[in-house]
Amino acid sequence: MSTGILNPDTLLSILAGITVGGGAALLVASLVGMPRKERTGPSPARRLVDFARRRGAIAGIAALVVLAATRWPVAAIAAAALALFWDKLFGGAKEERAAMERVEGLAAWTESLRDTMAGAVGMEQAIQASMRAASPALRPHLATVIDRLRAKTSLPIALDLFAEDLNDGSADLVIIALKNNARQQGPGLRDVLSELAATARDEADMRRRIMAQRSGTRRSVKIVVTVCVAFPVGMALFNPSYVEAYQTVQGQGVLAVVLAFFAAGLAWLRNLSSVPTPARLLITAGGAR
Incomplete structure (x- = not known):
């Protein structure tokens, strides 16, 4: 608008500056790199690049659409941030569902292991036999345990590695019981596994109820x-005089403050919707066991 300070040339200059600055930052990161260390997973820089590659195109398109519709640089940046972190803000249901399925599979596997060992079968043979009826969430990890046992890895160490692969506090309770029985060969393992399986099923039911409540x-x-x-974008398109104040630099500053409060509210809601996982009991320091 003629009365606004942010004309199209200024908007294009701001967008070009953001693009050039982001490209320069990525170039410096790719040239300098990160110090090489012994890592068990991808480096933070690698994870950042992968994340930007997955969501960057969607975020860029969202920013351009909002910028073209409203001519508000702050709104365009907010749209890009919302597209980038959409899964972080609203994608917790998938992780919760996977955790619930893992706990349910753990309960079924514990019962299967208990019944198999009741026939005077050794623990290593029972673990191998229990894989056939294991849930898809546990089957790859059990296959790894069986391969380690066939490679002459001791049973306590194989169970420790199994706990690290699952990374679940409920699984740690079962593995602790198995390790104690493997070392001491004491009675009562059947009763302990029955109690742990019942506890795991109760936890899965609790998570299912929480998911049903939080889905709404x-x-x-x-x-x-x-x-x-949609409301401010629609107003900028169909009734631009109503939001004319946001075309100025002062209006963009006020919009930035409003969006900051909005982002804080979303982060707070995300924090409330997250389910705390049980604390791990089998934790190794520096890989030592």
């Missing part, structure tokens, strides 16, 4: 976010 909350939050994004 997540859906409501998505609706609120969609309306809050």
Whole structure:
């Protein structure tokens, strides 16, 4: 608009500056790199690059669409950030479902192991036999345990590695019971496994109820976010005089403050919707066992 300070040339200059600055930052990161260390997984720089590659195109398109519709650089940056972190804000259901399936599979595997060992079968043979009826969430990890046992790895060490692969506090309880029985060969393992299986099933039921309650909350939050994004964009398109104040630098500053409060509210809701996982009991320091 003629009365606004942010004309199209200024907007294009800001967008070009952001693009050039981001490209220069990525170039410096690729040239300098990170110090080489012994790592068990990808480096933080590698994870950042992978994340940007997966979500960068969507974030760029969202920013361009919002910028073209509103001519508000702050809104374009906010749209890009929302597209980048959409899974972080609203994608917790998938992780919770996977954790619930893992706990359910752990309960079924514990019962299968208990019944197999009741026939006077050794623990190593029982672990190998239990893989056939194991859930898909546990089967790859059990296959790794069996391969380690066939490679002459001792049973306590193989169980420790199994616990690290699962990385679950509920699984640690079962593995501790198995390790104690493997070392001491004492009675009562059947009763202990029965109690642990019942506990795991109770935990899975609790997680299922929590997921059912929070699915409606997540859906409501998505609706609120969609309306809050669509309303100002629609006003900028169909009634630009109503949002004319945001065309100025001062208006963009006020919009930035409003969006900051909005982002803080989303982060708070995300924190409330997350389910704390049970604390690990089998934790190794520096890989030592």
